[in-house]
Amino acid sequence: MSPARTKDELRIFTPVGQLGQGWSEQIFWDTLDSGVDAIILDGGSTDSGPGRLALGKPNVPRSRLARDIGMLVQACHTHNVPALIGSAGGDGENALVDMCIDIVQEAVKANGYRPMKVISIYSEIPDDLVRQKLKTDLITPCGTAVPQLTEHEITTSTRIVAQMGLEPFLKAMQDNPGFDIIVGGRAFDPSPYAAFCLYHGFEDMGVNYAMGKIMECGGVCALPKSRESLAIVRHDNFDILPCDIKARCTEVSVAAHFLYEKTRPDIIHGPGGALLLSDTTYEQIDERTVRVRGAKYKPEPEGQYTVKLEGARVNGYNTIVLGAMRDPILLSQLDSWIASIEVMVAERCSGIDFELKIHKYGVNGVMGPLEPDTTTVPKEVFVAVQAKAATQDEANEIASAAKLGLTHMPYPDQLATAGNFAWPFTPSEVPMGPLAKFCVYHIMHEVDRTALFPIKVMDFHGNNSFVAQPRPVKTIQPQTVTDSAGKGLANPKKYYLTPKPAEGTCYLADIASVVRSKNSGPYELTFDILFGDQATYKKVKETGILTRETIAKLYHIADEDVIASLFWDQAMAYKATIRRPAVSGGFGETDTHGSQQHVPLLYIKMPFGRERAS
Template sequence: MSQQDELKILTPVGMLGYGFDEALFWSAVSDGVDAIICDSGSTDSGPARLALGTMSGSREGYTAELEKFLLAAHHFHVPVLIGSAGGDGANDHVDIFVDIINEIVTRLHLRPMKVVKIYAEVSKDIVQSELDAGRITPCGDAVPELQQNDVEDASRIVAQMGIEPYLKAMEEHPDFDVIIGGRSYDPAPYAAFCVHKGFPNLDIAWHMGKIMECGALCAKPKSREALAIVRHDSFDLRPLNPSSRCTAVSVAAHSLYEKTRPDILFGPGGSLYLQDTTYEELPDNRTVRVRGAKFVPLEQGQYTVKLEAARTRGYHSCFFGGFTDPILISQIDSFIRTVKDHVASVCKFPYDLKLTTYGTRNQISMFSDTNHGETLPPSIAIHGDARAETQAQATRVIHAARVGCMHGSYPGQVATSGNFAMPCAPLDIPMGRVCEFCIYHLMPVDDPTALFHISASVVDHNSDEEPPALVIPAYSPSGFPHASVAKPENNVPRPTILSPPAPPGMCYLGEFASVIRSKNAGPYELTFDIMFDSLAKYFFAKTSGVLDVPKFAELYGIQISDIVAAVWWEPAMALKVTVKRPIVSGRFGETDTHGSCQHAKLLRVLIPAMKDLDE
């Protein structure tokens, strides 16, 4: 058999359950693809899934998308690989996905499907034994040392698998139709499939998988459906949405997204070095060819897997509403203190209470508050969150806080019938258990497959009925208002809302940079990306000194030692700064679980005005 020259991999969406265009999907499948691979996991939404055993999407949503995948497997014999089932990759969620597959095969009378499961949960006894031996280390400087109670309190522990369990599953079951993996390093199923199909260059396989696991997020405008064409010395990336395109910069910039640093990507079994990577825009003006990454494997005996776990810490209740009285708003800080004093006077048991106001200053920030604006807003919102040992106690605290907001007095008060606008009932909302991450650590393993149980079964039905005829819908751009009707980026003026105007000879970074964003880089780190639309701007900003490490630390009120990485990255014309998260993602008191609203301070950084911007 001659060696295959190309491998085509289709990813319909960067997160299973988020939805994709059926016509674009079937167009790619009917043109011919070698696999459908999709990620289903993330820690971005906080610890609740791991702690409570919930899934990131609904069963109905997963069913709708898996149905398309199984129809492709039935009619075109395309294998399907799914990683991190249900969001957290717990064993129960692997089983739920297989149960969904059983239901679809039976309902649609599909041919028998061989389904392989890979479990990723790890027993507490194994983790405790490794902890006692001193062999478990934090995954990053922001993560504390693992304690015995962290293991004991964990609802479940999952290990993040690399390519080896997927390779073993495919070698043992080469006739598989579907693989449902538990918690996986996002690019692992992509890289493993490449190796299994005779493309063993891990430089190519890992880098392709690391980009493709987000679908066409690397395109401009960002979209969902993506196709990778893998060769032995390079790979091509192409969005399927005809209104999107990949560019050299947009693909290079993806190495910034939600990662600690852009030049080195750490993963199970080794690290991917991107310093010598090249990005070539092809003549179709939509596809980018990538080559040059270098995967450096760990030395023998150094292989580690990342453990993840979360626990519950009491119960919480909340309320939401707002104030409009300018007399109250002008003294909101002192008023909030009187509310807290009222709660303390009526709740004589341990509790935590966080009252967050929206509109007077940036309390969404995880960092030190900004100053009040020059003018008071016409109205502000307030969110209360209370935690206690029981749900009843948490609701009692939040009730007392809401009553304090509603009937508390303040100097100069004229509106004596009540202060608080309450938009919805119930007024005091029980929220269930509070969750927090407790394990995010590395554990060495002698065998990368030993922790991950693999099993296979044939899903069949007892019916002579034929499956439904395959009807491929026509593509309609109306399904993509965010991308298909987008104007070329150079023709879309950016709204300027920063005021007052920058001083003469200066401009705001929010007007100078093309992208300023923040995002979680795991639960314990927050990363900032500042991108520029020309090399001239990039080098000007780099040499201006306004974005050096001490000034960044001063801007966010943190210690320089809290900055994990600060890297200027020319391929994407960007600066990446990653810091220790002031509060672990999703823990009580969180203001921004996703970490995507922490960029605002950077918008108002002053940078010298650059002359001759078109040069």
């Protein structure tokens, strides 16, 4: 049953940042026992690449979804608390929404829960509508790194989903005030949070969306990052605290979360408007809780509502081969030797239309064309071969030819004539099936904010025989969070970067509390550099070293490919975002998640010693 709609505060509980990843049962039930108004959580994202959307697969096994959803249904029964889910199953396609609904129904019947009103909201968009909008110039790329949409990409997409805003969730609640569970398709991450607040009369959309943007990741904004989090929402502010007593939020850790996986931290675009964060303030209320004020929301003009479209398609078939090489004679001439293998494969397989990538992990395998240092000869190199062709048999043939070359292609001054390649698995050629590719990541303009997203209401009839068993009481002792963690976002660290910086200088890694990279959607990479104290942050900022030009030079890209470059005083941070060298998860990918592209930043030299940084 939905809680009463006359409240001065709302307590919203998020047990994990992604449905299906699991959470602590003790924290889950203890938090519910303390009193919450709703359980709200997100189900997915584009982080894992295009495979799920193109192939219709959930982001976690069904059994893991059943475990999490089963506990949500039990909470609805025992605590009369509603649950809202966005982006069900990972990409939020209709079939995965229905799968989650089936799990709810199974849980109600199998466990003897009370009857429940369950709502599904769907987000797949008809191709014809997308074509119509394209013909009337009402579809634009989502960012400068995204190409223009074409008729071909629409036609070949397995499916296209739209990120719904808060309005479908709000309509579902308004039309069905006795609801228990809402399972939504692809949604803007904060949408169900903002909708629940608005439904209960909390009309400051800056507060609602800012709270939802933090909460959708669970306790990632805490120190150390954790799973479960609680928001206490008021009409002009909200509090954030982790539910795990071993973690806490700080002003900096919460402010820094608005940097996370976004192009820039001061403005976050979503369906129908933008969240503006330049004037946001953060106040430490107690050791574990931060209060957030001042976020603003700017809606789009009436009649100009927009949604983001996401689509993916099958792009041939691929086969991989995995192995390694350690011979120093070979490794000293690896690039030219790999080139000779590529020529050999092209000659042997001239009748096949194919692509071949041989990734060299240990040289530039992780960073690919962004790698700044390719001069060092490593001790050993791990090789990942990816062969792509129109059919699986053809991809297998290409991979087999490449594996033959890796094993037996000669090279100058060779001593080890028995073979060059150590592979751990047999058969060594591993068919991977269809290869997916993002092809739609665009903004659709002038749309109806609710009509695109059909709503279905179901009554699941349980016999109400379930009786909750007493849970054993466990005591968790709080752990002291170190002072250094309280100042910044990391514990004290010892870096062993080589070569050591010259006397009177230091590396950025020596003085930063966080240096990270992450996808900002499939077409962008974003970098965050955070500092643990104002003195260090100010000193770095005053050097003028962290600039757009520095990022472009470091990553061997054009200045115009640096999409954002700015300092963010609220989190004592520098942010840069660049065009991705390859669309996330496509053929030739080296780092789908984008989380290992930060290393060159660690070696940026500062013109002062580490001891003088603070």
